[in-house]
Amino acid sequence: MAATKDPRPCSIADTLALVGEKYSLLVVREVCLGNGRFDQLVRNIGAPRDVLAARLRRLVDAGILTKRAYSERPQRFEYRPTQAGLELEPVLMTLKEWGDRHLRNGVDLPMVVEHICGNELVPVVTCAACGDPVHHEDLTAHPQAEGWTVKGPSAA
Amino acid sequence: MAATKDPRPCSIADTLALVGEKYSLLVVREVCLGNGRFDQLVRNIGAPRDVLAARLRRLVDAGILTKRAYSERPQRFEYRPTQAGLELEPVLMTLKEWGDRHLRNGVDLPMVVEHICGNELVPVVTCAACGDPVHHEDLTAHPQAEGWTVKGPSAA
DNA sequence: CTCGTGAGTAGGAAATCCAAACTCACCATA
DNA sequence: TATGGTGAGTTTGGATTTCCTACTCACGAG
Numbered sequence: 001m002a003a004t005k006d007p008r009p010c011s012i013a014d015t016l017a018l019v020g021e022k023y024s025l026l027v028v029r030e031v032c033l034g035n036g037r038f039d040q041l042v043r044n045i046g047a048p049r050d051v052l053a054a055r056l057r058r059l060v061d062a063g064i065l066t067k068r069a070y071s072e073r074p075q076r077f078e079y080r081p082t083q084a085g086l087e088l089e090p091v092l093m094t095l096k097e098w099g100d101r102h103l104r105n106g107v108d109l110p111m112v113v114e115h116i117c118g119n120e121l122v123p124v125v126t127c128a129a130c131g132d133p134v135h136h137e138d139l140t141a142h143p144q145a146e147g148w149t150v151k152g153p154s155a156a
Numbered sequence: 157m158a159a160t161k162d163p164r165p166c167s168i169a170d171t172l173a174l175v176g177e178k179y180s181l182l183v184v185r186e187v188c189l190g191n192g193r194f195d196q197l198v199r200n201i202g203a204p205r206d207v208l209a210a211r212l213r214r215l216v217d218a219g220i221l222t223k224r225a226y227s228e229r230p231q232r233f234e235y236r237p238t239q240a241g242l243e244l245e246p247v248l249m250t251l252k253e254w255g256d257r258h259l260r261n262g263v264d265l266p267m268v269v270e271h272i273c274g275n276e277l278v279p280v281v282t283c284a285a286c287g288d289p290v291h292h293e294d295l296t297a298h299p300q301a302e303g304w305t306v307k308g309p310s311a312a
Numbered sequence: 313c314t315c316g317t318g319a320g321t322a323g324g325a326a327a328t329c330c331a332a333a334c335t336c337a338c339c340a341t342a
Numbered sequence: 343t344a345t346g347g348t349g350a351g352t353t354t355g356g357a358t359t360t361c362c363t364a365c366t367c368a369c370g371a372g
Contacts, residue, residue, distance in 0.1 A: 007202030009266035011255030012185055012248055018259075020178065022360085029168055033297055033306050038319050044308050046163030048361050053320060063258075074369045076318060084258050086292045090281035091254060092168055093290060094247045099167030102219075102240050103174075110165035110301040116294035119285035125246035126282050129275035134249060136242045138272035141189055145266040150189050152200050178329085194350050204330050209351060230338045232349060 008152075009145045018062050019088065023047045024055050025095070028081065028088050031065060036079035064088070093123040164308075165301045174218050175244065179203045180211050181251070184237065184244050187221060192235040220244070249279040 007013065019025055026045045030036070035044060038056075042049055056079060059065040064085040070078045081088075093113070100109050113121040125134045132138075147154045163169065175181055182201045186192070191200060194212075198205055212235060215221040220241040226234045237244075249269070256265050269277040281290045288294075303310045 005202065007182075008186075008200045010182075010185070011252045011259060011266065013182055014259050015251045015255035016181060020176070020181070022176065025172060025176070026163075026166075026169055029166070030164075032292065035307060039317080040308055042319095044164045049320070050322085050362095051360065074318075081292075087254060087258070089292050089295070090290060091247065091250045093281055094250050095171045096167045098243060098247060099171035102243070103167060103170050108300075110167065110299065110304075112298045112300055114296040114298060115283045115285065115288075115290070116296075117283060117286035117288065119283065121290065121295060122284035123281045123290060124284045125249055125279045127271045127273060127275065128278035128280045129271065130273035131287075132271075132273065134246060134271070134277065134279060136188065136237075136245050139245070139277065140270040142268045142270060143266065144264075144268055148266075151191060152196055195348080204332095205351065206331095206353080207329065230349075233351095 008143075008148060019059070019064065021055065021058075023051060024059065025088070025092065027052070027055055027059060027079075028064065028085055029092055031079050031081050032086065032089055032092070036065075038077070041079075059085075090123070093121065094125060097123050164299075164304060175215070175220070177211065177214075179207060180215065181244070181248065183208070183211055183215060183235075184220065184241055185248055187235050187237050188242065188245055188248070192221075194233070197235075215241075246279070249277065250281060253279050 019028065023045055026047075027041060030041055030044050035041070038049075038052070041047070041052055041056075045052070047055070056065065056067070060067055060079070062084075063082055065079045066082055067077050067079055070076055096111070096113075100106055115121040126132060127134055141150050143149060175184065179201055182203075183197060186197055186200050191197070194205075194208070197203070197208055197212075201208070203211070212221065212223070216223055216235070218240075219238055221235045222238055223233050223235055226232055252267070252269075256262055271277040282288060283290055297306050299305060
């Protein structure tokens with residue numbers, strides 16, 4: 001019998017394995033703000049320098065960030081988001097929205113994002129097919145992986 | 157002068173401080189699937205039991221989960237999402253979407269979610285005001301916190 | 313020549329994580 | 343009445359990570 005220990009295969013888990021370590025998503029936040037220099041990242045995120053260096057290496061390896069010199073002699077680098085990195089912004093926006101509402105009751109927000117339409121951005125997750133906002137009770141999960149049901153491994 | 161070490165005040169950071177530890181969002185995933193028993197969580201997530209116990213305590217304290225006995229004599233418990241917990245599902249769906257696209261090229265997905273409209277759910281983050289999908293280049297950030305600009309502390 | 317800045321490395325203490333074993337209460341069966 | 347099984351954790355001790363401070367190295371400014 002196979003190893004009885006592997007968890008549910010899941011893109012959420014895989015994504016978090018990449019960007020779920022402490023500070024990683026905050027790095028993406030800062031870099032999306034256009035703020036890609038090492039010392040700026042240290043200041044704005046509050047991460048230890050060595051941990052930040054490790055995160056940056058990992059995010060570059062994963063194709064989420066690129067590292068480019070904006071000056072040779074003195075060598076100076078800047079990290080910028082790739083397309084994949086930019087596409088993490090919706091994740092950041094939904095996290096921000098949750099925090100704004102549940103941790104701050106919607107008042108005294110530390111940051112407001114303006115949408116090009118002129119309004120303050122309030123992100124809503126919708127269904128691409130019908131356009132309606134997504135609510136828990138409208139969803140049904142269908143595991144596709146061999147041997148897995150919603151409840152767990154198929155024997156269950 | 158104040159401590160020069162505090163990072164940018166940010167709801168994303170605050171939210172991650174709550175649910176950003178390893179396994180926490182996977183706990184929310186399982187619990188939203190209706191899968192709230194300790195041993196099931198251990199199997200489906202693959203977390204060490206002690207770490208899982210710590211995460212559950214924290215999530216209950218944060219008001220994201222509740223713990224309820226579904227049987228006295230033998231005492232048996234089940235964790236369920238609160239309203240705040242359910243509202244993390246959009247975050248999970250955007251993470252899933254990112255992973256499905258960038259880590260699996262959209263093929264061979266381990267889980268498909270069906271929306272009540274009958275279609276496979278492809279979550280899109282939109283602006284509540286105008287309804288358009290959110291793209292990086294349409295956003296402008298406006299920090300509100302004392303002494304902070306996009307670049308960093310106001311002196312910068 | 314000395315100071316300051318950017319982009320890291322180095323070293324060791326402190327905190328976390330992990331796997332496996334253990335507990336405790338109960339139920340089933342034989 | 344022993345034997346085993348399940349659920350829900352706690353304990354233990356070692357392996358990893360994090361954290362913090364300091365240090366480096368290259369340069370440019372005064």
